[in-house]
Amino acid sequence: MSTQGTEHGNRKDDVRAVIGSAGGRRRRGGGERSMVPPAEFTSYYGRPVLKPSPWQADIPAYLFLGGLAAGSSLLGAGADVTGRQSLKRPARFAAVAAISASFAALVHDLGKPSRFINMLRVAKPTSPMSVGTWILSVYGPLAGLAGAAELVDTVRADRWLPGRLRTPARVLHASGRPAGIGAALVAPAVASYTAVLISDTATPTWHAGHREMPFLFAGSAAAASGGLGMIAASTTDAGPARRLAVGGVLLDLGAEQLMEKSMGLAAEPMHQGKPGLLMRAAKALNVVGGVGAIVGRRSRALSAASGAALVAGSACTRFGIFYAGQESAKDPKYTIVPQRERVDEQGPTRVEGLRTRGTGAGPAADARQRTTSTLSRRGTNSPIT
């Protein structure tokens, strides 16, 4: 490097390589994590352009548990209607437990947990978190009611409760099925909205995956809940859980494959470091669990082991994607390189036509299409390790 491009790679927070800018020429912004020749680009002393989300492990846990709860509610309602007692009970309990834990994780991650309630002062379709809060506030009570009904049944409360408490117990029991079905109808939204939650950000890896992320998350939710059903239910009752799990694995793996193709450079963080490890583990666990679900369907032990692999695989997927996104925001490469390439290829983004309130079509929509197709075209030949 010339005197000008001196490296200042010594900041306490390991911001790598650096370069003010030199002569309009882009310089390498690589670092020890790169496995492909780093794209040349200019940045401000190698500092991130974006801020990574301030979220901790609570949030990927929340994504995972939400999916687990959603799939469990679907299984619970189905098992209820088709009379699979040994699947219904654990599924209903799992749904309540998982949604409660995910709610706790969400609140815990707030900067001001005491103000959680402020989420309910508006309903904003432009805010996936607001939409999600409302989805959860419909789903949560329904799943809770189904779980309570299950509890009443499990402990046979109507037999030993004192007389005046028997009526509420019976009411609870009776509301189990409608509440369970209600929860199951909302559940798919619980599982897929979280994909929009993380994709509706400037975080390169999360946003670049926005087309396939909902399918990936739905698949992951199905695999996790199916896996849990396989652990808990008898092999005769576990059939639907197994089928849901296998379908989920296929959807998860397929969506992930497509996603990586369309993401371009932003896919890279999913192959490096901790997120890379998690994503590889997720894939292995999914494959093992999926195959085990089929071949081990007559063995209780094999089913349970496969189920556990699927639950773990789903958790790895969520944590892997979460941390890959965090990494993509911390490295200016993932922000600058794709944007610079876009500008160099087709000029800066310009949307023609003054839009007025409520018009979604017209030239603006055309421009939107234009940028999107270019993005995916570039994605296919970007280096992916």
Add this chain to the structure above:
Amino acid sequence: MSNDLYGPVANVAEQAGWEAPPPRKGFFTDTSICIGCKACEVACKEWNQVPEDGLNWLGSSYDNTGALGASTWRHVAFIEQSKPLPGQEPGFEGAPTGPSATDALNRSVDEAQQGNLAMLGTDSGQVSLGMPATRLPGADSTSRTEFRWLMASDVCKHCTHAACLDVCPTGSLFRTEFGTVVVQEDICNGCGYCVPACPFGVIDRRIEEHGVKNAGIAQKCTLCYDRLQADMTPACAKACPTESIQFGDLDELRDRAQKRVEQLHANGVTNARLYLEDKTDGIGGAGAFFLLLDEPETYGFPPDPVVTTRDLPSMWRRAGLAAAALLAGAVASFLGGRA
């Protein structure tokens, strides 16, 4: 509320529901006349009572704030480049190198080259911090090179399509009558969603160690909402000694910026360009835009930001499809066994 998530907007305050709002206010930051005095950083901290968040030398020229954040609402960037000063002919390039400082400095450097680093009060021979070193700059070359110093005061862009505002689940972030974007600190619950949503890395959640005031909630430039309501100029613009930071009605600022860029081009500063002034760009244009002398990424700006909400309608559609697929899959897994 409007569903307009992308594209140019005629009147952003009206779109947000204000009736007969005042003209949209903004900043035009002309970096070509920034002298890096950081008066804006100081004035902002003082007026807005923003807590101290580290008094650091970062090893990047004279920058000691690094980036915008919860407790840095104006950030002055410093970039040292081997490029000619625009529109001037300093006559340095190609001139022979040799002693050019005072005798005293030369003696110190001579001493230092013998190994007595104490003479320079520094011992940074190992890493280059962009600080005084023990070797003369350009000692390896036989002729002098060009040099220029870029300085730019960064701030929240007050985007026309502000992702931070659109994703905020509490309505804490809102559009003011002046078209600016402001956090209501008594409503924010610190969910942190605005942080990864901003395409410029502006807004952040304040952490406890930077002062307990508003710890845990999202913070950023308010374009001095309180001063605007009293018909006053924001603190940074008021303090700027060169009028590098200009405050005013956005339309007028855009005209002024256009003239300035033409003037610079006429004077031979051909690399002068406007950044984020265009209503048709990926964020619908900014309330705070810039005149730059190099590519945006040189200053730490994204070269072609596009607001994430452009894709939101398509994301919701796909999430709906995925949900339907999950429901269908679940039904099928129960029917499958019967068949």
